[in-house]
Amino acid sequence: xxxxxxxxxxxxxxxxxxxxxxxxxxxxxxxxxxxxxxxxxxxxxxxxxxxxxxxxxxxxxxxxxxxxxxxxxxxxxxxxxxxxxxxxxxxxxxxxxxxxxxxxxxxxxxxxxxxxxxxxxxxxxxxxxxxxxxxxxxxxxxxxxxxxxxxxxxxxxxxxxxxxxxxxxxxxxxxxxxxxxxxxxxxxxxxxxxxxxxxxxxxxxx
Numbered sequence: 494x495x496x497x498x499x500x501x502x503x504x505x506x507x508x509x510x511x512x513x514x515x516x517x518x519x520x521x522x523x524x525x526x527x528x529x530x531x532x533x534x535x536x537x538x539x540x541x542x543x544x545x546x547x548x549x550x551x552x553x554x555x556x557x558x559x560x561x562x563x564x565x566x567x568x569x570x571x572x573x574x575x576x577x578x579x580x581x582x583x584x585x586x587x588x589x590x591x592x593x594x595x596x597x598x599x600x601x602x603x604x605x606x607x608x609x610x611x612x613x614x615x616x617x618x619x620x621x622x623x624x625x626x627x628x629x630x631x632x633x634x635x636x637x638x639x640x641x642x643x644x645x646x647x648x649x650x651x652x653x654x655x656x657x658x659x660x661x662x663x664x665x666x667x668x669x670x671x672x673x674x675x676x677x678x679x680x681x682x683x684x685x686x687x688x689x690x691x692x693x694x695x696x697x698x699x
Contacts, residue, residue, distance in 0.1 A: 495588075496567040502555055503547045504571050511542040512574055539574060539613035541589065546606050555607075556595070563591045566614045576617055588614035 517534035547555060570586050577585035593610035600606050 496562050496565070498567055498569040499558065500570070502558070503545050503551065505541075505543040505545055505569070509542070509544055510573065513540045513542075514538070515540070536615065538615070540592070541572065541574075541611045541613070542608070543611055544606060544608050546600070546604060548604055552597075552605050552607070559591065559595070566590045574613070588617050590614070 515538040517532045517536070519531050519533050521529040523529055545555070566588050567590065568586050568588050571584040572587040572589070573584050574587065576587065577583060589611040591609050592612050596608040598606050
């Protein structure tokens with residue numbers, strides 16, 4: 494299950510903001526001539542230096558959430574990197590985890606500045622980036638507050654369900670409901686048949 498950075502929390506500051514990209518570069522000095530250089534990998538791991546500014550009151554809930562969630566991968570909605578640029582945006586969702594202690598100071602009375610380092614999920618490079626949930630996602634819910642997604646009826650080989658669930662992946666965990674073309678056609682035929690049966694039943698009742 495993907496964990497999302499709460500929207501009620503402060504975003505990372507635009508400045509200062511740093512990204513260190515590991516290009517896997519290995520250089521060897523030569524007694525004569527230029528350095529010899531090669532790449533040992535091409536995955537380009539990213540590390541971020543993030544800074545959050547918030548009130549001391551906000552720090553309570555923020556640090557508690559960080560302690561429970563931020564040292565495993567979670568999705569933060571607005572970060573800048575090449576992956577935002579790839580989809581034509583200045584900032585975009587990124588899957589990250591914190592990898593350092595929290596450095597907290599007090600720039601103004603009642604406010605704190607938190608500095609922390611984070612690393613990008615390696616799976617981000619293999620995908621266009623984590624998606625933001627929409628109304629087409631399925632949220633499990635609980636018995637007291639059940640899912641608000643459409644009821645799923647499995648159907649049968651002759652009359653399959655009108656929806657399909659795409660499970661997604663760790664980086665894109667969307668469970669998007671979408672009707673395959675062949676199922677949509679079958680469903681349309683079933684609706685016509687059910688409509689005809691309803692009309693016949695109405696006539697019989699009259």
